[in-house]
Every structure is written in C-alpha cells, then in structure tokens.
Amino acid sequence: MNSDSVDWPPEAQWDILGAGFHESGLLERHAPKYCDSGTWWGGALDVEGLARHSAGLVGQAVAELTAGRCRLRSTPAQLAAGFESFRHLRVAGHKVQAFAPLSGFFLTADGWIRTHANYPHHERALLDAMRARTPEQLPGLLAQAGSLEAQERIVSAGGVAAAVRSRRQWLQSPEGQAAAAGPWAQFELHGIREAGAWQFRPEAKLPLAGLKILDFTRVIAGPTASRTLAALGAQVLRVDGPRHAELHDQHIDTGFGKRSTILDLAAVRGLAAAHGPLAQADVVILGYRPGALDALGLSAELLRECYPQLVIAQLCAWGFAGPWASRRGFDSIVQAATGIADAYRYPEGNPGTLPVQGLDYAAGYGIAAAVIALLRARRELHSTGTVRISLARTAQALFEFGGPSAPELALGIPRVSRCTSGYGMLDYALPPFELNGVQLDYPHSPTRYGADEPVWT
Structure with missing residues (x-):
C-alpha cells in the first residue's frame, strides 16, 4: 500500500476539515454565512436550519479549498428549491410522482x-x-x-x-443508540506520499473543473452529492447495476451534469470494467449498504489499498455499526423509526412527515462538502481519507437543532431553467448556489439511463 499512516487527533481533524464538521454534531453555531435566516416550511423541527447549515458547509469547503477565490451564497427560495427539486421538475410538461400508492x-x-x-x-x-x-x-x-x-x-x-x-x-x-453514536460526519485521514493528480486551478471557471468522480449511489442523498459536485465543475460518472433499474423520474432529477453507465459488478467482465475508471478517479461515492461490496473487492478498505489517493465517501441509512447497519432504508423510513413522524403527528393522531426529504438532501450536501474538504487535505497535507454519513445520524442532528427559532419568511420564486434532453424538454430548479454572485447551472442535461461507456471523457 503506497501510503504513510498518520494518526490525526480529532481536534486536528476539525481544523483541517472545517469547524462545520465539529465532533459534537451538525450545529447551527458553526454554520458559515450562506443564506439569510428565516422559517418557511414550519413544523416541529428546524428543517430550515438543517438546510442552511448542510448546504452552507459546501460554501465553506469551497472557500477554504480555493483560498477565498470562490464564494457560494444562496437565497432562501433557491435553498428551499434545492431541498425539493423533485417538486419543481417537469418532464415534457408533466409533474413527476414522488411516492407509489403502497409507500x-x-x-x-x-x-x-x-x-x-x-x-x-x-x-x-x-x-x-x-x-x-x-x-x-x-x-x-x-x-x-x-x-x-x-x-x-x-x-x-x-x-x-x-x-x-x-x-x-x-x-x-440498540439500533437507535448505535445510530446516534459519534459525529455527524465521521472522518478517517491517512497520509499519502503524493498529493494526487487533481489540483484546483485558479484560472478555471468552476472550482472543481477536471475532478473525476465515480458515483455508486442511488435515490436522493448520494446522487444529490454528486449532482452538487457536478454543478461545481466535476466530471461525474454514475454506475448502476443491471438488475434493479433506477426509477425513471428519480434518475432525471438527480442526473443533471452526469453521465450514466450500467455495469454488472457481480460478473468478472463488469467488475474489470469498473476498475478502469477507478484507476483514474479522484473521488468515489458509495451508497451501498455496509458490507454489500466487500465480496466484490470494492469496500472502502480495499479501494484505499488499491488506490491510495482516492477520496472515499460512504453513505447509508442506519449507520455503519449496530444491529441495523446492513438494513435497507430510505429517508421516509428513517423518519418513521427515529421519532420524526411522531413529532409531526396530526391533531387526529396520524403520523406525519417533514415538509421535504430533509435527511436525504442534508446528507447529500454534507457528503459534497466533506469530499471538498478531503480534497483540500489531500493537497495541503498529503492526506486523504474517508467520510461516512448516515440518514439516521442526520435525524439526530436535526433533533439537536430543536424547534424553529427564526422569524417566518415568505419565500420568493426560485430560479428555474429549461433544457432539452433525451427525455424531452425538462423544466428544473437551478442549484442552490451562486458562485461569486452568479447563479450556477448544471453543465448538461441528464444523459439517457445507462447509455454511456464506463470511461472518462
């Protein structure tokens, strides 16, 4: 293994990775100034604070990576749209379906x-x-x-x-105690002998121009992270398996700025094809349940051994230890188990939900911010590593925010755009980021699901 182990104490990690990733959790007092305060969704918990902080961490990480050359800000309307992009999407003029009848x-x-x-x-x-x-x-x-x-x-x-x-x-x-343990973003840093091929280029239009990201995630949280990194200039190749296709509308909503390929990782040929782009990648994002990729040689530990310079991000529903670590889960299911549905009960007693899929989106923006922070550590300290974030620990962070405390704010209309695609005309919300005062857009529309070759362009 071409690396030198460095044991970074926790207090040094927060200095390296930013105060927003403090070990005590995702706390509002550490949030960078990213978006005006306000309450617009309402409800028992401060979902707006969670949204401002998690997306604001992306701005903090970009500013630190670029030594202040690139600064992100947003408006409440655009931030809100970033947490409910599915509601703004129109495919050939039609709304998309959020939940099936039996969900x-x-x-x-x-x-x-x-x-x-x-x-x-x-x-x-x-x-x-x-x-x-x-x-x-x-x-x-x-x-x-x-x-x-x-x-x-x-x-x-x-x-x-x-x-x-x-x-x-x-x-x-037992599953709740395990999921609540540890910091919201769990980092492991390891020394390496070289800083890695990718470097921030001050002359580039976007801060992550040239960065290569391999995306092994599905649904909302992981794809939101990679979609965000694509909006900041990264080249993203998403890999799906052949057995259970991603939902059509879900792929479109989170597929902006990415390419899409299908590989059967359980087959020798498919696994070999995945190692081609892996060898040249800077970042890999894993959204499979803990242990699911171990038999294929694609666990975080084996990837680090084969590709020491990789930045690795891992996402799961219930945490990476405890009796539910390998259990399937989605945002809505985590809300039900962790007490959120109970906190949002209707007067007649029926359980309720957050106004948005807040756990998914907050985890996604947190992953994006953590990846950028690890890229800075790789360049400045010759250290790379792994970050782990779970939806259940994000629920814990949401409860730590408490109830809404900011004044009520009437949202304006978010900025939207329209583009052609292989799926017809798409209407969509623009990303929740202005870069140095200019509204960001995605570099291109979603490509057809699975239509791209597993190579970097």
Whole structure:
C-alpha cells in the first residue's frame, strides 16, 4: 500500500476539515454565512436550519479549498428549491410522482407502520411478506399485525418498512443508540506520499473543473452529492447495476451534469470494467449498504489499498455499526423509526412527515462538502481519507437543532431553467448556489439511463 499512516487527533481533524464538521454534531453555531435566516416550511423541527447549515458547509469547503477565490451564497427560495427539486421538475410538461400508492403510513394492531414500495421489487416483497394477493388487501392485513412484527416480516422478505416510534423509543433501542453514536460526519485521514493528480486551478471557471468522480449511489442523498459536485465543475460518472433499474423520474432529477453507465459488478467482465475508471478517479461515492461490496473487492478498505489517493465517501441509512447497519432504508423510513413522524403527528393522531426529504438532501450536501474538504487535505497535507454519513445520524442532528427559532419568511420564486434532453424538454430548479454572485447551472442535461461507456471523457 503506497501510503504513510498518520494518526490525526480529532481536534486536528476539525481544523483541517472545517469547524462545520465539529465532533459534537451538525450545529447551527458553526454554520458559515450562506443564506439569510428565516422559517418557511414550519413544523416541529428546524428543517430550515438543517438546510442552511448542510448546504452552507459546501460554501465553506469551497472557500477554504480555493483560498477565498470562490464564494457560494444562496437565497432562501433557491435553498428551499434545492431541498425539493423533485417538486419543481417537469418532464415534457408533466409533474413527476414522488411516492407509489403502497409507500406510506398504514394502521397496525398496535400503532402505525411506514412502508416504501416505490421500486417494483420492494413492492413485491411487501405484498409477499404480508401474504397479500392484491394491493387492496394490504391495509387489512397490516391492521391485523403488530407494527414491529410486520416490520420484521417485511424486512426479512427483502422489503423496506419501519414501525413508527417516538423519539424516546428510538433512543432506547440498540439500533437507535448505535445510530446516534459519534459525529455527524465521521472522518478517517491517512497520509499519502503524493498529493494526487487533481489540483484546483485558479484560472478555471468552476472550482472543481477536471475532478473525476465515480458515483455508486442511488435515490436522493448520494446522487444529490454528486449532482452538487457536478454543478461545481466535476466530471461525474454514475454506475448502476443491471438488475434493479433506477426509477425513471428519480434518475432525471438527480442526473443533471452526469453521465450514466450500467455495469454488472457481480460478473468478472463488469467488475474489470469498473476498475478502469477507478484507476483514474479522484473521488468515489458509495451508497451501498455496509458490507454489500466487500465480496466484490470494492469496500472502502480495499479501494484505499488499491488506490491510495482516492477520496472515499460512504453513505447509508442506519449507520455503519449496530444491529441495523446492513438494513435497507430510505429517508421516509428513517423518519418513521427515529421519532420524526411522531413529532409531526396530526391533531387526529396520524403520523406525519417533514415538509421535504430533509435527511436525504442534508446528507447529500454534507457528503459534497466533506469530499471538498478531503480534497483540500489531500493537497495541503498529503492526506486523504474517508467520510461516512448516515440518514439516521442526520435525524439526530436535526433533533439537536430543536424547534424553529427564526422569524417566518415568505419565500420568493426560485430560479428555474429549461433544457432539452433525451427525455424531452425538462423544466428544473437551478442549484442552490451562486458562485461569486452568479447563479450556477448544471453543465448538461441528464444523459439517457445507462447509455454511456464506463470511461472518462
């Protein structure tokens, strides 16, 4: 392994990586001045503070990487649009669907359960687990089962669900205690002998021009991170497998500025093809469940051994230790388990949700900021490393913010744009960033899903 191990103490890591990644969590008092304060979504928790801070960390990281040459700011309207880009997307004039009919809250014999069935294979697992011959039978069958019993049956069948718990119930559980442990962004730094091929170029129009990122993520959080880095100039190649295709609208929404390829990593030929772009990549973002890539030789540890200069970012639902580490999860499911759905209950007692998929987007912007911070460490200190962020730990950070404290603010209209694509005309919200006073846009529209070769252009 072509590296020299350096044991960076935690207090040195925060100096290197920025005060916003302080070990005590994602705290508002460390937030850089990025966006005017205000409350616009409402609700029990300060989702606006989470949004301002996580996106503001991207601005802080860019400013530190570029020695102040590049500065990011935003307006509340644009920041809000950055946390609900799906709602602004129009594909050939049509709105996109956020949740499938069987994704939602269902009453059980002793409470409530939240299911996720947007993907066809998860819908099949859900129905099979509850022995429902048709979707119409599912509510009645769930009503006869306990919420935890139904949760475990669905998970065991390969589906995705979580019983609705209070915050106290979650924190008293082994999985809740494991997920809440440690800092929001968990860094490991390692010394290397060379700073890496990529360097910030002051003459470039965008701060990450020329950076190569291999993206092994799906859904919202990881793709939001890579979409953000693409808007800042990086070249992003997203890799998906052949068995469970990404949802059409989801790919379009998070695919701006990227290229898309399909590789069967379980096959020798597909795995070999992945190592081609890996050998030249600067960054890899992994969104698979912990341990899922180990047998393929693509774990963070093995990637670091093969490619010592790589910056590695890892994202998962429930954290990287504990009884739920390898469990499937989505933002809505994490909200149900961690007490958010309970905090947002309606007066009649039904569980509620955050006004946006705040855990996904905050984790995505946090990953983007952490990647940029690690690039600075690689250049200035000949140290690279790994960052880990989970949705469940992001929920913990949201509760640490408490309730909204800023005055109510009426949002203006965000800046939107239109472009042609292989999917027809696209209307979309522009990124939540102004670079030195100029609104950023994505470098190109989403390419067709899986249509690109696994090579760098």
